[in-house]
Amino acid sequence: MTTRFTRRAALAGAGLLPAGLALPALAQPAWPTRPVRIVVPFAPGGSVDTMARAIATRMAERTGQTVTVENRAGANGTVGGIGVSQSAPDGYTLLVSASVQTIARLVMRAPGYDPLTDLKPVARVGEGPCLMAINPSRPQTTMAEMAAAIRANPREWSAGVSALGSAGHLASIEFVRQIGADVTFVPYRGTAPILVDLLGGRLGFNTDPMLAMLPPVRAGSLRGIALTAPQRSPAAPEIPTTAEAGFASVDSHSWWAIWGPPRLPEGIIAQINAQVEAIMGEEAIRNRLTGLGIVPLFQAGAALDSYIARDFDKAQTLLRLARVEPE
Structure with a gap:
């Protein structure tokens, strides 16, 4: 394009x-x-x-x-x-x-x-920072609830990857490493095609730069779970951070x-x-x-x-x- x-x-x-x-x-x-x-x-x-x-x-x-x-x-x-x-x-x-x-x-x-x-x-x-989000049809609203659900059934929680080694990919790696889960990472050509599958319920979650993830969260199409940062963002003060959820090492900035x-x-x-x-x-x-x-x-x-x-x-x-x- x-x-x-x-x-x-x-x-x-x-x-x-x-x-x-x-x-x-x-x-x-x-x-x-x-x-x-x-x-x-x-x-x-x-x-x-x-x-x-x-x-x-x-x-x-x-x-x-x-x-x-x-x-x-x-x-x-x-x-x-x-x-x-x-x-x-x-x-x-x-x-x-x-x-x-x-x-x-x-x-x-x-x-x-x-x-x-x-x-x-x-x-x-x-x-x-990056923003971790899920489809709002899922019942989980916090990282702790996500972690429990992923441990219980990791096959239902595939993670989108906009680019291998991206800030969002690194954050997701650290998250699943901490909770000891075996999650499938699905590579895409950027964030936009990930959002299509996440909105369609074909992915479990995605972590990508806030710039790309915040608009659908604000629109209610996705549910924001956490920012990968130690402090909340003035752009979305209602969204908690990974540090608040007890995952301080999931701190990844793009x-x-x-x-x-x-x-x-x-x-x-x-x-x-x-x-x-x-x-x-x-x-x-x-x-x-x-x-x-x-x-x-x-x-x-x-x-x-x-x-x-x-x-x-x-x-x-x-x-x-x-x-x-x-x-």
Whole structure:
């Protein structure tokens, strides 16, 4: 699926505030002077897609250039990732994805590339807890009740996996590991198709970023069980946390970032980040994302590189404890 955001479309969309004063020109070559393509390596409708489209809309409005969002789902995010890694390092093909993008070699035998070396981190733009939810036709309303039901009949409690090694997958792994259950994990191409089966009663539960899970919970289509965080979220203060339920180690946050090809020049990165930092600082964007349970932020450079390395090590440790082997 491909969607284009032009300046005119951006002005008409989503009620975002108009751009502020133009940023000062940075080192040449100027960016952007033609359309920009943002690749989302998951299906439309999930948390990554939502984040990418929020950024694309404002980037198009601010720069006057068309910004295309292209969904290239498949192979745990590697289809889109490989495509961006092989693109021209000119800033006109970028990847927006979640934390799962970095751990391809931990969950796949032959991912076809290593995102730690074959993609260039540009900026981290947000983070947020995951939300565990079930179909409201089930009688359970708490994690304790869920745990008891899963122990009693694990075959009725298959878990959706939007991407192997994602924050939601890691949280679900830790939960079932703690309760000593043998649950079937069912992989999907993103959160959106999981929601179809969860709403249809074909899955037991799902844990995924709050950004994607909160809307159906608010609509009453799903029942929110717990946030994978130590503290409640102002976006949904009525939903308890895993810590409150006695599962403090089920503490998993997803984060979202922008990547480019590995040889993307620092001068181009600086110009992209000038736009991204301004966008993530806008009150309308911050209010919109905060309302979905996401903490908007901007992190780049050496601090971002260090953060990714630490997060990779944490995921690797948990996957090893759960004896998850690359598939």
